[in-house]
Amino acid sequence: MNSLTPFPGQASSERVSFHRSELSLILSLYGRMVAAGEWRDYGISSLREVAVFSVFRRTAENPLYRIEKRPKLRNRQGLFAVVGIDGQVLKRGHDLKTVLRVLERKLIRAVE
Template sequence: MSAQRRNCESMNISVPPSSNLHPFPTQQVAFHRTELSVILSLYGRFVAAGEWRDYGISCLRDVAVFSVFRRTAENPIYRIEKRPRMRDKQGMYAVVGMDGQILRRGHDLKTVLRVLERKLIRAVE
């Protein structure tokens, strides 16, 4: 036998056991690209106005959350939530204030975000 063939025979190729406890990956709720473009467009206008400075996105099992911060170390001043289970009831999109109060809920993201756009409009002197 050649030396190369002996090296191949002596190698044991084994597949490591799967460490995944769940046979299927857990599903997460996330924002779609079109939804994110609407949210980030609004976010950019508030950043340009100097109102918002940071954001965070959380994709959980039941809800996707876009949190808006005035400063990084604070609690979010607004949360834009997507809850698909509420689609048939009150609408799956909601804007939640800092105190947990739901400012607006609905089926269309653009109309729900209008509650925040009103805060951007200021009187120019």
């Protein structure tokens, strides 16, 4: 009779978060955009169904972009998405590096 029963509500306390390798990719892009003068601040949210990395031009503004991780969409549209300031999904897919390319294009324009 050694079965472990979780406390009520314990399962709901699990949150979606970015893995270290995923954060490394995101922070690498973030650093390049900060160096280019495009981005200045970020925020990370770990919720029950989604993890969000929000990018800001200024701290008091709405986020310019949100990089989202939604495990429930893994087998459908893709685990990762980049969402613009207006809520429009700019890119969605299974590979984070591929999804982030939509933002790297903005870096190329900023440098020119």
